[in-house]
Amino acid sequence: MRHIISILMENESGALSRVAGLFSARGYNIESLAVAPTEDATISRMTLVTRGSDEIIEQITKQLNKCVDVIKLIDLTEGEHIEREMMLIKVKATGELREEIKRLSDIFNARIIDVTETTYTIEWTGEGTKSDAFIEALGSTTILETVRTGVSGISRGEKCLRI
């Protein structure tokens, strides 16, 4: 199953490599990883998407908790949550394609944020699981570049991950 794990950790130089190293050393996979400081500059928040059986996810959360730099974490997928990923896609846009891509972008709630005579750059934000659908709809032949931020997420309602 796909899990989104949200982690508060010390904003220190070695912390990211410790978490990444833990995943590679123990053979866990990382589907995406997004990290940046929070409102408190001494704390970073990382959102990590991974897949595994319940036993593996249990080990992953235990191992992460054991990491001395990790302050607190939750598995967002255990409760109601919101997830978002942002994507920038540069596509070939010439002739009839221009109209076509514009229409598609509207359907997917994406915005064209940069235009040249032959290209569009599209910004899309949505649930991480939907980003593939948009890429597919665009058709790989027209895509010149894809940049994804990786998923970030937050619990719904009053539930918070904070210290």
Added chain:
Amino acid sequence: MELTGADIVIRSLKDEGVEFIFGYPGGAVLHIYDAIYAQDEVKHILVRHEQGATHAADGYARSTGKPGVVLVTSGPGATNAVTGIATAYMDSIPMVVLTGQVNTDLIGNDAFQEVDSVGITRPCVKHNFLVKNVKDLALTIKKAFYIATTGRPGPVVVDIPKDITAHKTEYEYPEKVTMRSYNPTIKGHTSQIKRAMDLIIGAKKPMIYTGGGVVLGNGSEALIEFTRALNYPITNTLMGLGAYPASDKQFLGMLGMHGTYEANMSMHHCDVLIAIGARFDDRVTGNIDKFCPDAKIIHVDIDPSSISKNVKVDVPIVGDVAQVLAEFLGILKESPDRPDEAAIKQWWNQIEEWRSAACLKFDTSGEFIKPQHVLSELYKITEGNAYVTSDVGQHQMWAAQFYGFDKPRQWINSGGLGTMGFGLPAAMGVQLAHPDGTVCCVTGEASIQMCIQELATCKQYDLPLKIILLNNRYMGMVRQWQEFFYEKRYSQSYMETLPDFVKLAESFGHVGMKIEKPGDVENALKEGLGMKDKLVFMNFVTDQAENVYPMIPAGAGLNEMILV
């Protein structure tokens, strides 16, 4: 008053109560060595190789429970220390390793003797730090000791650039340190403890299985009281030996690959398994799919990530083993419920039947010295009171099987990483911690050569170790596997050219002995052990063909042992 970083390092160690630094100098740590020169409260032990420093600090830690301290230079000093750091990490030994680093402005430049010590050691430390400002130095050292010694212990590396050791700042050693990201759980969950106790009392075929965690957590006394109160059988892992007295009737010996028949059979057939401070290592469980098929499993451990890692557990309890055991005992005292005496008696009858197979018997009639014979004699002559370190191989298994450890912290070996070369330097650390103790290093002729240079350190500090070399002219454990599983193709496991160990010992200023006849074993041991103030290197030329039995072959379950 302002102190230099180098002085702060030494003052911090002093304020932390450190007795010994095991170290080796070099460019990046010269300021620190200058600070060492200026004082004599923290004693520096000069080893002959940085690996030796880490194992010596480790042996000191294992035998005292106090953290071992290491100081090495940058680059090759740090890389040489890695094996010892990983050894300590695998066995959860508290250790603080200070590594020198190149000047901060050179870091990342491939400077002379630069390695990324924090990066290299990251997967084999509990935590590590790079100190970037002299103002953080004392606090970082405090944190290193705090992290190394609390929760599940482990080694912590503090990487200190040379310029930091020259910079000055006000010195104040923090009394206490708290970290928002590090708060190990100590107290077990009360309702889980109650649930476990219900299972324990209700068991018909109970088995207590304990590991290194009971030694590390100083839980031995509570374990003895708990086990005796219940009259249940108990086994220890290789790392857990000594936590329960080997001479006691309830003790079934070690379990696992070379454990006893009775311990492994009791594990396999039990209905309630009480695992305490053990981690279900693959050398203990055998084939995991066949492990304890009928048992409800209770697992007590300080480290949540050890629980349900290899084996699914029915009642997990995260907490300090000594505290949880005390709570078990409290419940037992208050509860009117008692174990089913008839069932336990029947269980013991079954166990005694397994025990009667006498799986550790060996033949003494041959013309060659049997290694088991040397170790049983060693046990008798030292009255079970020696500290015994070992290297890795057959001799390690025989020492575990034939030297009955009655007390914790008496048996010092590299169980997790299995590091050849551990025994001799570890014994130095043990002897320094226990100057009046008898310290024996049980070793093989391959292992002893890995850190043999430390014989010079032993001379320098007058460490009267007793080296018990079981010399079979083979990497015995490798040869055994080749005999069993590779149709006797002894690829590269014969030790073709061995030094004359007697002369070698003498050349370092020690006493050497060579013993070749079974009839001479007892007297030789008495003579060697009798030389109280000398290091005696006893080279026992043993039977080359001897194998470690019993044995669980790879892929088999605990009930599928090969007896002889």
